[in-house]
Each structure stands twice: as C-alpha cells, then as structure tokens.
Amino acid sequence: MNIEKILQALLGRVNYTREILGNKSRPELDAFAKEIAEFPEKNSDLPEDAAVRAVESLDNRLTTMEAAIDAQLTAMDKVRIVRHPQRASLKDILENVYDNYTEIGGQDEHSIDPGMLIARAYITRRRGKKIINQPVMVVGQEKGHGEEFRNGGSIKPWGNSKALKYMKVAALEQIPIHAYVNTPGSYPVEDFPGAAQQIAENIYEMAGLDVPIVAIFSEGGSGGAEAIGMADKRLMLSHGYYSVISPEGAAAIEGRIKSTERAPVELIESCALAQRITAQDNLAGGYIDEIIQEPPLGARADHFDFYKRVREQVIRATDEVALSVRGVRLFRAVALRHFKKNTDVIVRWSLNEKARERLVAKRFRKYRRMAQGAYQDNRSLMEKLSATSSGIVSNTASIVQYGLIKPFKHRIGRITEEFLDEVHVITAKVDAFFRSALKKVGVTSFQDKQKEMELTGLSKSEPEAVPLTNGTGYVSPQAREDREISCPHSKKRGCLDIWARDLFTDYAGVCPNCGYNFPMEYQWYLHNVFDQGSIREFNRDIASGNPTSFPNFEARVDAAKEKTGLQSSCLTFNASLEGLRLTCATLVANFRGGSVGAAEGEKFIRALELAQTKHQPFLAYIHGTAGIRIQEGVNGLIQMPRVTMAVRRYIEEGGLYIVLYDTNSYAGPVASFLGCSPYQFAVRSSRIGFAGPGVIKETTGLEIPPNYHNCYKALSRGHIQGVWSRKDIRKNLHQAFLTIGGRNLYYR
Structure with a gap:
C-alpha cells in the first residue's frame, strides 16, 4: 500500500x-x-x-x-459544493449510471456549445436470462472539472437550441428524456436567437413533449435551469440548490451594490438562506419530488456508491412516470411502491397514443398545483363562491355553444360548401354566359357584390375611432409640469424642446420630430387604448406576499400596495377594443418594477383560463417588467413554466395570444410566457432582453453598447414582429386582432 x-x-x-x-x-x-x-x-x-x-x-x-x-452546512456552503471543480460532472454520470452511450450534437470544445451535452444512452435491465436495453436521451449542462471552454455550464442560446432539437428527436423516437440541470444560469447574449426567446421556446415545446421526462437538479440557476428543467418527475441532489438567482446576484440587488464593488460575504450568506434554495427547502415547497442522497460534503468523481443511487432513483422515476399514465398497471405499481429497489420489476417506457395524451395533461396539472400557497387570496367567501358559480355557468355555456352547436354548424357548412362546389362545376359555363350578358348591358349581379364585400370585409372602413388623446378620462401627472422637455435625441436629430402639457396630452408622449416615445403611466393605456367604460377588472384581491419570509420584504410589498393602490404587479381585466371583447393581463412597472411572483403568475393563468372559457382573444400588455421577484425564490421562478403551460393550452385550444411590450422588459417573463407568443410587438423606444446591462457586466465582464436591448434589435432577430408608435397602438391592435384573428377572433 x-x-x-x-x-x-x-x-x-x-x-x-x-x-x-x-x-x-x-x-x-x-x-x-x-x-x-x-x-x-x-x-x-x-x-x-x-x-x-x-x-x-x-x-x-x-x-x-x-x-x-x-x-x-449552510445554504451557501452547498452553493460552493456544486460549483467546485471536483463535483461529479455529467460525463462522470454517463460513464457510471448508464450502460452505454454515444455523445451527439458535437463533442467537447468542438461542439456548437460545449456546455450543453447531449447523449443517446442505454440502460440495460435483466430479468432472468433475458436482457432488455432501454434507450434514453440524456441532455444536460456539462461543467467538466474546471474546463474553461465549457463556460461553467452557462449555456448560450444555440446550446439550448441544440438541447431542444434532440429532445424533439426523443419525442419522435418515443424514448424518455433524462435532463441533468447543472447551471448557474444562461449566458446573457442577445445575438440570434437571443437568450430569452430561446429559453421561452424550450419551455413552450417541452410542455408538449409526449414522452416521460425526468429532471435531476444539481445547480439550478434561474432561466438556465428552466430551459431543460420542465419534467414529469423532478429529482434533486441533496447538496444541490435551485433558485431564481444566485446568492451573489440577490445580495447585489438587495444591497444595491455597484458593478465595480462586491457584496459583503455576510449579505450573500443571508440571501442564500432567505431564498430557501436547498433541496430540502424545494422538497418542502413541492417544487421537486425526491432527493437523491449524496455522500457527506457532496458527490465527487470517485463516489461510485452515489452513481448506483442515481441509477436506481432515475430508473424508478422513469418507471413511475410511465406507469402513472398507463391503463393496466396495478401489480407493477404496488411492487414499485412497496419494493423500491426491486430490479425484477420491468416497466416498458414506450407509451401508446392515449397514454401520451394523459402524460401531457398530467404534466399540466402538476405545474398548475404548484405555488398555490405562495400568494394571498384576500377575496371574501361570497366573492369566492360567486367566482366559482360564474365559472361553472361560463364553462357550461362554453361547452354547449362551442362544443356542441358550433362543431355541428361547421360540419353542415362544410357539407353545403362541398355540394355547392360540385354544382358550380356543372353550372359554371352556363353561369359565365349569363354574367357576361348582364355585364354587357351594365347590370352587376347580387352575388358579385356579395363576393366583393367578403373579399374586403376585413379591411373595410370602420366608424371613426376615438381620437388618441387623454381626453377627460386621464391626464398624465407629467402634463401638469410647467416646463419644457428635451428629447434625449435632440443633439443628434435636432429635436426642439416641447412644453410638457403639449407633449403628454396632444402628442401622447411622442416626440413630434423623431418619434421617441417617452415613458407613460399604465393608466394612459387603460383610458386611451380600450373603449371608454369597457374595462372590468377581476381577481383584484389576489395579492403579492412574502412566502419565503425574506427579511424586511413584507414592508416593501405593503409600501408598493399603498403607493400604487394595486395588490400585485399584475392587473387582469376584460375590455373591448372597437367593440371587440378581449381579456387582458398587464404587468405594471410601478409595482416593484413589474416583477413577477406567485400572485402575478396565478392571476395570469386565471386570466388565460377565463379567455379560453369565454373564447376571447388575449392581450398581454407589459407596461414594464424587471423579471422574476427574487425575494420569493422558487415560488417566483416556477411561474416561468407554470404560466407558459397555460399559454400553450390556450393557444392549442385556438386562442389568439398577442403581447405588447413597453418601457423595459427583461428576464424570466420575457424568457417564458411572454417570449413564447407567436405575435409580439413593442412600443418604440422600449427595451427587451434577457438580462440588464449591469447583470451582463457582472456575469460576463462585457461592456455592452447602449442600443444592445433596443426593440429594433429584438425585431431584427425575430423576437418581436413589429415596432409601433404609442399614438398608433389602438389602431394597430385593432388591425392585428382583425387580420390575425380573422372574423372569429379566437379560433385559428
């Protein structure tokens, strides 16, 4: 020795x-x-x-x-464990947990993004003399053991795109997906396709993948974790952490630390504890399903008993997902439940069509149940009963009208059209002869006029809209200032100064020379975009709180409620636009920067469900959002997949979902339930991105140009589909609803 x-x-x-x-x-x-x-x-x-x-x-x-x-160990000690170069890596897991694998999508530094590892792997199971090879698709962030080219597991947009590509391949081949989450967060680049829009696409598409997905968390940092973290079963290593932001990032925000300074160690430690980021915290909150026990002080490359535990729990989790959506499963389910290490119980991981449908539906229900206790529901008992009864009536009416009557009418209509088309083939020549004769004598048939009206029906002239001025409904406080305002582009574009009362009334906050849009209050939109008196707010008393008991945060939330008169940063209401009824959710920048927590996510989901029930188009007007509310920890972070799944269900049912950005919109909401919309527009002069300039400098050390998050940059890479002047919002929204939604406004 x-x-x-x-x-x-x-x-x-x-x-x-x-x-x-x-x-x-x-x-x-x-x-x-x-x-x-x-x-x-x-x-x-x-x-x-x-x-x-x-x-x-x-x-x-x-x-x-x-x-x-x-x-x-403290929470911050566990953060240091998952970041240590000796931490067991994904390559170690592939070598020791799976029986064989082939790395695909590129290898090491020659990969399109070496931080994202993809492998087609096999798990071999034996039953007597019979050997069964069960294929899986393994995706995950790979840090290696201090290999710089892997960028610490911080994934760029094209790395997340690579992961999504092969997860779709797994769905096509009907094999399970094992996702190993080990990232401090995504790399905040806005080159095509852009960090936010790619994460949003990943979450949206993963919600509908009809194969079992098992996620194993080691380091789950913010949107980077959510890019591959949506799963039917979520396991977590006992020394891992899962959080909306790193403890250092939370400390920098809480302590208002400048980019040139570092947050005190004590503040970082307290933020790590207050955010409740450990595996035990997340299990108690219901955000993971099981904990995989690690050796003392964390799993390292040579801990082979740990790999055995990972293999057992990953196999069992995949078995349980498959069995939970199958029809006949009684005896194997009992065996798995009572003999958790019984390797003789073999479960096939392939699913039939009905089981795949149940799998996706069960995944939606799983996420819908999350964070239910993380917001304040201040509605009275009568209000709750009224909302429930109203929902039952609306659902019943919807089933009758759209589930029975409308399909019948569509079927009759299709049969009639087919019949008339056949008749037209026979009578076309006779019809053409008579039409020609009528035209020679100057007579136009009624059918010709009707067809002309149908062709121009969507673009025909409408009654004149209400002029876009503040009118009597709302006057911006900025208009009351008796002073001249200078446009920020005056030196470059020669803009003249303009009186505040003119700029913020007649000009709607838009520079008459260059078109720069000055920030306006959200009330301006409520009174100038929607029809007067048509707004009906609902779920007002679902309120933001402090579910993690974050130090000194409750007072700040209460101050925001008192200052704004709102209970959360999300305002949900029904309104009409040129007579078109729609459902709207607004994120208000005045309330904690428009940040999203459990209350905001719940209100957004309920608004989508109401729009689906009422068969109305949905508008998400984003007055401004700073991202996910860090003080709520995973209670806030989980809103990214939760609300995205609600958006997906609404769109799949035929809903029309339009997003309009204003001022500054960043981080989690843009990288999930907003960024997944096929129709996104922005007010001119707005900024859209994954991370703000300060965060980018802190995480990458890069100085970004002033126009890096400009809405035109988002337009150029395809994140949004148009840039509008504030004065044209009402007209453009009405046009969009008519042309994108068509005559039905709801159904595709």
Missing part, C-alpha cells in the same frame, strides 16, 4: 472541505492537516502493517469529521 499517496488523498479531502466552507477558520481541520504533514516523520519506524492501520485510523477520523461538518 502506498502510504504517501493515501496521505496526499487525505490532505486533498481536508483542502476540499476548507474550500467549500469558504476558507472559514476550522481549528479541527487545521489540526488534522498538521497531523497528516507530521505523519511520515513521527511514524517512520513503524512496521508496514502498523503504518497501514494508523493511516486507516486517520481515514476513519476524517470520515467522522466530514459527517459532522456535513450536518452543519
């Missing part, structure tokens, strides 16, 4: 422990390191077998010490 090599390994374990503890002073570790260093000199005269026993004693003592330290 090489005693010197063993001593070096023991010293390596001591140094590893110091590093994950943030190099805090631990006298017992210092004393143990000193004992290791002095061991060769003090025990040079010992016989070999006695020296071996002495080394084994050291090993046992260190193991006991590691277990004691492991029981005292």
